Amino acid sequence: VRLAGKVVVITGAARGLGRDCAQLFSAEGARLVLTDIDGAQVKATAEEIKAAGGEVVSRQGDSSTLESHEEAVREAVRNYGRLDVYFNNAGIAPPGRPKLIPYEELAEDLIQRNVSVNLVGAIFAAQAAARQMKVQGPGGAILFTTSAAAYVGVPNAAVYGACKAGVNGLVRSLAVDLGGYGIRINAISPLYGMNANFTQPDAPPNSTYEEAQDWSAEKSPAPLQVPYAPTLRDNSLAALYLASDEARWVSGVCMPTADGGTLVKLARN
Numbered sequence: 001v002r003l004a005g006k007v008v009v010i011t012g013a014a015r016g017l018g019r020d021c022a023q024l025f026s027a028e029g030a031r032l033v034l035t036d037i038d039g040a041q042v043k044a045t046a047e048e049i050k051a052a053g054g055e056v057v058s059r060q061g062d063s064s065t066l067e068s069h070e071e072a073v074r075e076a077v078r079n080y081g082r083l084d085v086y087f088n089n090a091g092i093a094p095p096g097r098p099k100l101i102p103y104e105e106l107a108e109d110l111i112q113r114n115v116s117v118n119l120v121g122a123i124f125a126a127q128a129a130a131r132q133m134k135v136q137g138p139g140g141a142i143l144f145t146t147s148a149a150a151y152v153g154v155p156n157a158a159v160y161g162a163c164k165a166g167v168n169g170l171v172r173s174l175a176v177d178l179g180g181y182g183i184r185i186n187a188i189s190p191l192y193g194m195n196a197n198f199t200q201p202d203a204p205p206n207s208t209y210e211e212a213q214d215w216s217a218e219k220s221p222a223p224l225q226v227p228y229a230p231t232l233r234d235n236s237l238a239a240l241y242l243a244s245d246e247a248r249w250v251s252g253v254c255m256p257t258a259d260g261g262t263l264v265k266l267a268r269n
């Protein structure tokens, strides 16, 4: 097992990538604190993991606040005595899903909420985690979920893209600031194989865009042509690597996951 005994907090763990990582990390021996703004659903995720023999607690929390991250850290220390990995994965889609709102029409409160959850929440997450990791020493890993939108323009997702690019900047700066304490900071930046529910409220729960759209290699825009669709697990396995001691010399990295080379492809054929 790759996370034997490690104490891991995952935010946004009620569904989608956070839930899949919770299941994977638990199978790899992690002891978990799961948080989400949807308290009932994150409890359901925790119950599933417990039924499979995992060690897990859950709590409701709004990850845009410093308090929610401090509480998650306290919960980890209360239950397991320490914190090894803080995975800030919670995020909200660009406003207006499923039909995103053009930038110049976005209302101020929608912009503020997107920045508050997707960027400010990540800043608070790292602060709460780093304080605990510095006190307990030595080391620790802080991980974020950003997005392909951090690297390339996605139509009507400018505020979201700015937030995710901001988190990638946070990763690079904190790798410098916290490296002296042995704390590693990294991010995964997913593109494909993600929960369609994120932008499409009517999609079946925890199904990927590719499952929802009858994926085939020929129709896929990815340069990588393989006969299997990208999955949540393809993204989760990258998070597992960065969270584990296998990545003990990896810090300051923002890793595109499950994109099959799409981000490095020139648009022209």
Ligand SMILES: NC(=O)c1ccc[n+]([C@@H]2O[C@H](COP(=O)([O-])OP(=O)(O)OC[C@H]3O[C@@H](n4cnc5c(N)ncnc54)[C@H](O)[C@@H]3O)[C@@H](O)[C@H]2O)c1
Pocket (backbone or CB within 6 Å): 011, 012, 013, 014, 015, 016, 017, 018, 035, 036, 037, 038, 061, 062, 063, 064, 089, 090, 091, 092, 093, 117, 145, 146, 147, 148, 189, 190, 191, 194, 195, 196, 197, 198, 199
């Ligand atoms: N699905 C995509 O299209 C996609 C693509 C690239 C990156 N991402 C990123 O992946 C991460 C996980 O998203 P997902 O695809 O699993 O979507 P999802 O909607 O299935 O999961 C996100 C979870 O975060 C929770 N959440 C939202 N706001 C919160 C808040 N303020 N406090 C606490 N929890 C909150 C939601 O309740 C949900 O359970 C996000 O950071 C998202 O930005 C998603």
